[in-house]
Amino acid sequence: MGELGLLRRALQHAREQEAARQRAQEQARQQAWAAQHLFEAAVGEVTPLKSGAKRHWSAPPAPEPRPVQREKDERQVLQESLSDEFDVSTLLDVDDQMSFRRPGIGLDVTRKLRAGYWSLQGQLDLHGLRQGEAREALAMFIRLSHRAGLRCVRVVHGKGLGSPGKTPVLKGRVQAWLAQKREVLAFVQARAAEGGAGALVVLLQPNRKKY
Known part of the structure; x- marks a missing residue:
């Protein structure tokens, strides 16, 4: 039991x-x-939509990429605005072609530049531009050329044959603007085959930065 x-x-x-x-x-x-x-x-009872059509949902389109570097360049150009009142005549070497070299740059540099020692790597033609447009175009061209690592470029300003009195006003402006650009080491009048009195050959600082 x-x-x-x-x-x-x-x-x-x-x-x-x-x-x-x-x-x-x-x-x-x-x-x-x-x-x-x-x-x-949590929601409770719901009522389905009367329409039998299917709803397709998609994510909103992605925003356009911002050209950050270009905007930075444009801001930098505005910050480094070139003065039209700058007197470049005191900085020019008094020779038959009125060359320019930054303090500390020897005469041999302008001689080599005039002789074509450095190959031309870029060109800016300012024909047909108004003075303000030419100033902005030149500032951007020099900055971008330096950033790309170019050493020698040509700037065509024309001989002023179409100006009132046939006076090359833009030539003097371009010389003054170039002298204000820290990237510019020297410039000389181009050889006859490269534009002569209507163009300048410009030597730029070496760019040691990597972008």
């Missing part, structure tokens, strides 16, 4: 454990369902 009682108690304990296990499983299922349907439970 004692063994029978023990067996009954063991069976009862097993049934209780099974019932507890089933309750735990049911509670876990309810929690999982609640987690999966949390949004529905």
Whole structure:
């Protein structure tokens, strides 16, 4: 009789454990369902749209990339605005072609520049531009040429044959503007085959920065 009682108690304990296990499983299922349907439970009952047409959603178009370097260059050009009142005559070497060399640059540099020692790597033609347009174009051209690592460029300003009185006004302006640019080491009048009195050959500072 004692063994029978023990067996009954063991069976009862097993049934209780099974019932507890089933309750735990049911509670876990309810929690999982609640987690999966949390949004529905929060929103409540919804009414579907009457139209049967499908709605397609797409991300908004990406913004256009900003030309950061170009904007930086333009700001720098504005900051380094060139004066029209700058007197370059005191800085020019008084020779038959009125060359310019920055202080500390020897005469041999302008001689080499005039002789074509450095190959021309770029050119800016200012024909047809107004004075303000020519100033801005020259400032940008010198800055970008220096940034690209160019050493020798040509600036064509014309001989002024179309100006009132046939006076080469732009030539003097270009000389003054170039003398104000820190990137410019020297300039000379171009050789006859390269534009003669209507152009200048410009030597730029070496650019040791890497972009």
